[in-house]
Amino acid sequence: MDWEVKKYDRVEKRTATRRFNEGETIRIIPRLLNPDHDRNPHCDVSKDSLLKGCYQYGYSQARELEAVIWAVQFIMCHGQRGHYPAFYVRKENG
Numbered sequence: 001m002d003w004e005v006k007k008y009d010r011v012e013k014r015t016a017t018r019r020f021n022e023g024e025t026i027r028i029i030p031r032l033l034n035p036d037h038d039r040n041p042h043c044d045v046s047k048d049s050l051l052k053g054c055y056q057y058g059y060s061q062a063r064e065l066e067a068v069i070w071a072v073q074f075i076m077c078h079g080q081r082g083h084y085p086a087f088y089v090r091k092e093n094g
Contacts, residue, residue, distance in 0.1 A: 008035045008088035013069070016087035020065055023047050024089055028072045032082035041076045043068060 008027060011019070016026045029035050029042040050064050072085050 005034065006036055007091060009091050011087050011089055013087055017065060019089055020047060027088040028069060028085050030077045030081035031084050031086040032080065035088045043072050
């Protein structure tokens with residue numbers, strides 16, 4: 001990667017899941033794209049954004065987050081974007 005990420009910190013999937021469960025917003029994006037640019041395809045997901053659809057279908061949050069991760073990987077991660085998603089959280093001072 002040639003660019004510097006200024007607004008986000010990259011985290012592992014396990015850390016992203018934990019922070020999601022704590023109520024933070026997680027940015028999921030193909031791994032070769034810069035998360036600072038909002039024009040790059042990405043998915044910002046938080047517990048609050050999933051609660052509406054989550055409980056009415058009987059899913060737990062972790063299962064619903066896994067579905068979002070799978071969808072991002074299936075739809076957005078291919079070719080020059082990278083084949084796997086990367087997880088980011090907003091920096092404290094960003």
